[in-house]
Amino acid sequence: MKTRYRESTLFLYALGTSLLAFVASSVESLIFPSLINGILGFALGSKKIPQKLLVVLLILNAWGAFINGLYFHNTGEEVISIQALTIKRGAVESFLIVTLRFFLIAGSTLIMLGLANVRDLIRSLERDLRIPSGIAFSIAYAFRLFPLLSKDLSEIRIARKERGSTSVVLSPKHLRSILLPMLNISYERAVWGGISAELRGLRLRKISKRESPGLGDLIILSALALQWIISFYL
């Protein structure tokens, strides 16, 4: 048995753990999978996504969870009181649950992104999970467009600055004025990209054979099953 894993198995793993985050609703059931996925995910993901961004995301999410907990669940016995602010048990529990869910969801996604590159992931989704080839083409093409669109956006911003307009989107009207030129350029690019794909025989393209699962897939899926069991039965 091969030890290699299919990228689509990582996608299933991330989907399975995210569903676990939806279903589990107590600190006890979330703590084990959240810590495992969070620590592993942030360690693996920092290779591909800047560590600063991950820390900012973590702080923003923790802050949002704290505000939500304070606003919606500040009930029960008093835990701490700072001048006029009284934090109760319900707020602390809610903060912990939401933060642990974030750890679980972001961690499992980072594991997927850390162990697979996007191109291989899309190919594997098409080959192993049989997502429609048109959708796979759209996702792959979207990632090819990504650097071009960032370049377009920076040029639009420069043009706006030179005309004395703000480069930051402050209202739906601003958004429209940035979207319109981006869409104009992208529309033309997409038309010719589509014609080119058709001429190169997109419809005749054969999907490669489904790969048989390896030992790596078995380990990943077992880890997923184990986390569900630990969360609900232990």
Added chain:
Amino acid sequence: MRAARFTSIDLALLAVAGVISGVIFTAAWTIYNVSEVLAGPVGARIISYGLWFMGAPLAASLLKKPLSAFLGEFLGALVETLIAPAGGITNVIYGFAQGLASELGYLVFKYRRWDILSGALAGALAGIPAVGLDARLFGVIGTPLEMSLWVIAACVSGAIYGAVVSAAALNLRK
């Protein structure tokens, strides 16, 4: 009703809608967090939620085909997941549910209208599953009055941004 048959050009346009929406969805996280502190839960929903519903009206206005709204929203969510893991794979779940709700906005007109009105309706309908999923995942559950206000705020925001993006897509040089 026309059958949804996508040409290569449609698929490329879907990719454009997906990547633009994905970038907007990623930026919406920061806008939401800042606006929640400044404008509270209702204000934050009005300011930011519609940004997460723009994929559907954008794709539908570009393609004008059944299922394009669903695919635009879903693809945007998938791109968002792959470029920044703020919401992780749950983005895909949100994208799936919001895409289906937005698709209804075009289905009620029997896929005959692809204008600003249908775009606004598609954006507004996506607000309902979004607030429902927030309640399940992030425990954002208030009193019935608060919940109603959040749904209305999300729908209003969706309608505004849906109308804006539809207007932009309909004014393209073609």
